[in-house]
Amino acid sequence: MLRDDETLVGEIPGTASKDRVTQLFRNRSFVGDAAVALVLIGVFAFGRSFEANTLLLVNLMVYMILAQGINVSYGFTGYLPFGFVGFFGAGAYGMAVSTSKFHVGAYPGLVAGVVVSVVVALILSPLLRLRGSYFAIASLAAAEALVLLVSNPSAQGITNGAYGANLSSVFNPGASYVSTVVALGLVTAAVVWLKHSPFGLALRAIKADRSSAAMSGINVVRVRTFAWVISAAMAGLGGACYAWVISVFYPGDVFSLTTSVFAIIFALFGGIGTVVGPIVGTVVLYGIYNAIGITVPQYFQLIYGLLIVVIVLFVPRGLASLGASVFGRMSR
Amino acid sequence: MIPQEQSSTAVAAGPASTAVRLLEVRSVSVMFGTFMALDDVSVNLDGGRALGLVGPNGSGKTTLINVVTGLVAAKRGKVLFDREDVSGRAPHRLAHLGINRTFQIPKPFTGLTVRQNVEVAARYGKGRRSVEEILALTRLDRVGSRSSEELTAAEQKKLDLARALSTAPRLLCVDELGAGLSVSELDEVALMLRDVSERWGIALLVVEHLMGFLERVTEDVVVLNAGQVIFEGSLVDALRQPNVIQVFLGG
Amino acid sequence: MLLEFALIGGVLTGMYYGFLAVGLNLVFGVLRFVNLAHGSVVVLGSYLTWELSNTWHLNPLLAGLIAFPPSLVLGAVIFYAVTPRLSRSADPEMLSLILFFGIAQAIEAITTIVFTSNRRALPGSTLGASSVSILGQRYPFYWVLGAAIAVPVFGAIYIYLYRTRLGLATRAVMSSPDDAASVGIDVKRVSAICLGVGLFLAASAGSLSIFIRGGTDPAQGIAVTTFAFTVIVIGGLGNPISSIAGGVVLGCAYNLAQAYAPSWSGVIPYGLLLAVMLIRPSGLFGSQVRVA
Ligand SMILES: Nc1ncnc2c1ncn2[C@@H]1O[C@H](COP(=O)(O)OP(=O)(O)OP(=O)(O)O)[C@@H](O)[C@H]1O
Ligand SMILES: [Mg+2]
Numbered sequence: 073m074l075r076d077d078e079t080l081v082g083e084i085p086g087t088a089s090k091d092r093v094t095q096l097f098r099n100r101s102f103v104g105d106a107a108v109a110l111v112l113i114g115v116f117a118f119g120r121s122f123e124a125n126t127l128l129l130v131n132l133m134v135y136m137i138l139a140q141g142i143n144v145s146y147g148f149t150g151y152l153p154f155g156f157v158g159f160f161g162a163g164a165y166g167m168a169v170s171t172s173k174f175h176v177g178a179y180p181g182l183v184a185g186v187v188v189s190v191v192v193a194l195i196l197s198p199l200l201r202l203r204g205s206y207f208a209i210a211s212l213a214a215a216e217a218l219v220l221l222v223s224n225p226s227a228q229g230i231t232n233g234a235y236g237a238n239l240s241s242v243f244n245p246g247a248s249y250v251s252t253v254v255a256l257g258l259v260t261a262a263v264v265w266l267k268h269s270p271f272g273l274a275l276r277a278i279k280a281d282r283s284s285a286a287m288s289g290i291n292v293v294r295v296r297t298f299a300w301v302i303s304a305a306m307a308g309l310g311g312a313c314y315a316w317v318i319s320v321f322y323p324g325d326v327f328s329l330t331t332s333v334f335a336i337i338f339a340l341f342g343g344i345g346t347v348v349g350p351i352v353g354t355v356v357l358y359g360i361y362n363a364i365g366i367t368v369p370q371y372f373q374l375i376y377g378l379l380i381v382v383i384v385l386f387v388p389r390g391l392a393s394l395g396a397s398v399f400g401r402m403s404r
Numbered sequence: 405m406i407p408q409e410q411s412s413t414a415v416a417a418g419p420a421s422t423a424v425r426l427l428e429v430r431s432v433s434v435m436f437g438t439f440m441a442l443d444d445v446s447v448n449l450d451g452g453r454a455l456g457l458v459g460p461n462g463s464g465k466t467t468l469i470n471v472v473t474g475l476v477a478a479k480r481g482k483v484l485f486d487r488e489d490v491s492g493r494a495p496h497r498l499a500h501l502g503i504n505r506t507f508q509i510p511k512p513f514t515g516l517t518v519r520q521n522v523e524v525a526a527r528y529g530k531g532r533r534s535v536e537e538i539l540a541l542t543r544l545d546r547v548g549s550r551s552s553e554e555l556t557a558a559e560q561k562k563l564d565l566a567r568a569l570s571t572a573p574r575l576l577c578v579d580e581l582g583a584g585l586s587v588s589e590l591d592e593v594a595l596m597l598r599d600v601s602e603r604w605g606i607a608l609l610v611v612e613h614l615m616g617f618l619e620r621v622t623e624d625v626v627v628l629n630a631g632q633v634i635f636e637g638s639l640v641d642a643l644r645q646p647n648v649i650q651v652f653l654g655g
Numbered sequence: 656m657l658l659e660f661a662l663i664g665g666v667l668t669g670m671y672y673g674f675l676a677v678g679l680n681l682v683f684g685v686l687r688f689v690n691l692a693h694g695s696v697v698v699l700g701s702y703l704t705w706e707l708s709n710t711w712h713l714n715p716l717l718a719g720l721i722a723f724p725p726s727l728v729l730g731a732v733i734f735y736a737v738t739p740r741l742s743r744s745a746d747p748e749m750l751s752l753i754l755f756f757g758i759a760q761a762i763e764a765i766t767t768i769v770f771t772s773n774r775r776a777l778p779g780s781t782l783g784a785s786s787v788s789i790l791g792q793r794y795p796f797y798w799v800l801g802a803a804i805a806v807p808v809f810g811a812i813y814i815y816l817y818r819t820r821l822g823l824a825t826r827a828v829m830s831s832p833d834d835a836a837s838v839g840i841d842v843k844r845v846s847a848i849c850l851g852v853g854l855f856l857a858a859s860a861g862s863l864s865i866f867i868r869g870g871t872d873p874a875q876g877i878a879v880t881t882f883a884f885t886v887i888v889i890g891g892l893g894n895p896i897s898s899i900a901g902g903v904v905l906g907c908a909y910n911l912a913q914a915y916a917p918s919w920s921g922v923i924p925y926g927l928l929l930a931v932m933l934i935r936p937s938g939l940f941g942s943q944v945r946v947a
Contacts, residue, residue, distance in 0.1 A: 277524045285513070
């Protein structure tokens with residue numbers, strides 16, 4: 073689809089790519105981000121030897137993946153999808169339907185999950201024409217419509233409707249856990265790439281000003297659609313891994329608006345547009361949630377509702393911005 | 405893209421008759437709802453030349469630039485660039501063809517450094533000039549690692565210019581670059597424009613209220629009023645026309 | 656018969672849907688953001704209604720009136736506490752959306768804490784009659800009542816907007832806050848009042864919602880907001896009066912789906928919202944453009 077005069081990533085032909093790589097490694101913030109990604113993978117790879125609750129670890133990873141997806145969409149591109157969970161559910165159902173109805177193996181199933189969410193993202197890509205709150209609410213409507221489609225009696229032959237999905241044929245706690253770690257690694261690496269590549273710069277340019285970006289030669293529609301698809305693929309991958317781990321679920325479990333909202337709050341609290349932000353945000357807030365949330369959900373809801381207000385009013389750029397300004401002062 | 409040597413020979417040849425017709429705006433009309441912002445406007449510009457576009461507030465100058473750069477669709481009429489009909493083409497494709505602009509209110513990529521701002525345009529705009537060269541030329545090299553929203557208004561205007569130049573344009577539209585600049589900055593920017601136009605053979609379409617600034621960049625003007633061309637010719641003659649004077653004094 | 660029932664029912668409930676959504680539209684018109692807490696306030700109004708009716712044995716519709724003073728206070732408190740900081744932030748539009756989502760969560764939590772998360776419903780007979788006959792078919796009384804209340808509500812809003820000084824100021828702020836400020840209008844005061852009035856309209860719509868939506872539970876808030884948003888998108892954003900038209904369109908579409916394809920009726924509000932946003936973003940009855 074790319075015409076030769078329009079490379080997507082905008083590399084200047086002929087510039088030595090080796091130079092770019094050495095340049096990257098001289099860039100301290102790139103090295104820092106890459107280190108964060110590696111440490112993260114390490115922690116979860118060996119996580120099970122110091123934390124017996126595998127589901128907690130999986131939930132943490134899945135929320136990190138979703139928060140990074142929000143980061144790509146909102147932090148880099150400026151589109152806040154309230155219905156982000158739709159891609160998560162699409163990925164979960166892609167995995168479930170392909171393995172249980174079409175009897176593919178678990179790994180092709182993961183791919184199917186990603187493909188389904190990407191297809192949904194492409195179908196919804198006209199929504200990117202909408203700005204700001206219109207986009208946010210339209211995406212919410214799309215996610216709600218999707219769950220109604222999936223759980224509709226007429227879809228029962230494929231999705232098993234409201235009776236939920238069952239992946240027991242591919243159940244494998246070990247492999248599904250490792251896959252989730254790998255998924256988190258891929259997603260984090262993608263964000264590191266976005267943060268330090270010309271493509272990521274183009275996204276931030278579009279976010280800052282569309283017409284300037286277009287006048288700078290950026291194909292705004294294509295670039296933002298590509299970012300949207302990346303972000304959806306992240307959620308789809310997360311959903312597929314999650315489905316594999318939990319094995320049995322109902323439509324409401326993988327299409328819950330709360331999931332979207334958690335991911336948005338985690339990303340925002342940690343700091344969007346950064347690599348560490350969504351990770352830190354998830355660890356801190358999901359940690360608090362686990363400490364108090366399970367037993368008295370309405371008090372947790374009250375606390376996080378007020379927390380959202382506080383974050384928006386007082387740390388709208390997240391913990392990472394506070395961290396960055398402290399670091400900045402130290403290194404000066 | 406025309407190599408720079410070729411365009412500069414066109415300029416060196418001097419008289420407009422031998423220069424290549426670069427931009428032709430043919431009977432363009434633009435409507436916003438029921439309001440007619442441009443009414444049958446035609447403007448021609450040769451490669452490497454400069455043309456002033458003047459007129460009172462709301463006369464449609466910015467709208468004309470928006471049409472030429474693809475940000476606003478004309479209801480009627482055509483835009484030809486290099487004799488090719490480019491009406492309705494997406495802005496990024498026009499940028500690749502060699503049309504670029506600055507904005508009346510500068511629109512830097514906030515959150516990006518000054519250097520990153522220019523890098524994006526150089527990379528995606530397919531310019532071949534180095535980012536450092538552009539920064540040095542526009543005297544932004546000393547603030548290169550600053551975040552673009554920290555710049556002064558004058559610096560932001562230069563950043564718009566730097567970004568546009570780094571896409572290697574053949575036509576550069578500048579929208580009130582002079583407004584809000586100090587006298588010394590005005591001198592600097594006017595010189596800069598003349599310099600890049602001559603060195604790189606860039607044609608200029610200059611929207612300006614400040615006649616002192618304009619006369620240092622070009623002799624030729626088109627005067628717009630209420631969306632219509634009311635005068636075409638030299639700036640000196642324009643200022644002698646009773647209808648032009650009346651429009652500017654507010655009649 | 657079915658068609659006629661669906662359409663008449665659609666018009667009746669639709670007028671009420673307009674009432675349900677009009678507060679959201681007023682707030683959007685004046686403050687330029689989507690009040691995501693709208694639905695949670697509707698739900699709160701429903702619980703209040705239930706409480707009045709069940710515990711105090713009062714007329715349930717009274718809830719719609721006594722919500723007025725607290726709504727105004729709440730509106731003013733939220734407005735003055737929040738907007739100064741918000742408007743200074745990098746992305747006021749999105750941040751206010753998120754912020755009001757937080758407020759919605761807090762209201763929802765408080766509703767649960769005070770009233771428990773149990774679903775509440777009131778039998779239609781609480782309102783007196785249980786059904787009304789129109790053109791030979793029987794319709795629930797609360798449908799007719801919803802429409803009958805919506806008419807004076809919209810009448811009052813019309814008089815407020817077009818016949819009072821405050822309404823004139825409100826319209827001025829709607830068309831341009833800067834211009835309004837330059838002619839001496841206290842934009843902040845007008846905005847605070849409109850937020851309060853918007854919340855009041857939400858709460859009072861809630862007292863009928865417990866009947867028309869067949870009951871209420873705290874988690875409904877965001878679905879109600881989306882529903883109301885659909886109504887105002889169809890009618891045209893920023894034009895409160897047109898909400899009633901949006902409501903009627905949605906009401907008819909919803910009732911037709913209920914009649915002919917009941918399992919798909921739930922998709923109607925969302926599908927319609929997406930379709931209108933993509934095909935005619937100015938709404939079926941509006942003229943504003945808001946595409947990027
Ligand atoms: N997007 C738009 N929608 C509606 N009206 C517009 C739009 N853009 C411009 N206009 C109107 O078109 C007319 C011409 O505007 P334009 O910005 O082209 O004027 P201008 O000559 O650049 O004026 P100025 O010297 O003030 O910059 C104005 O009346 C303006 O209000
Ligand atoms: Mg202008």
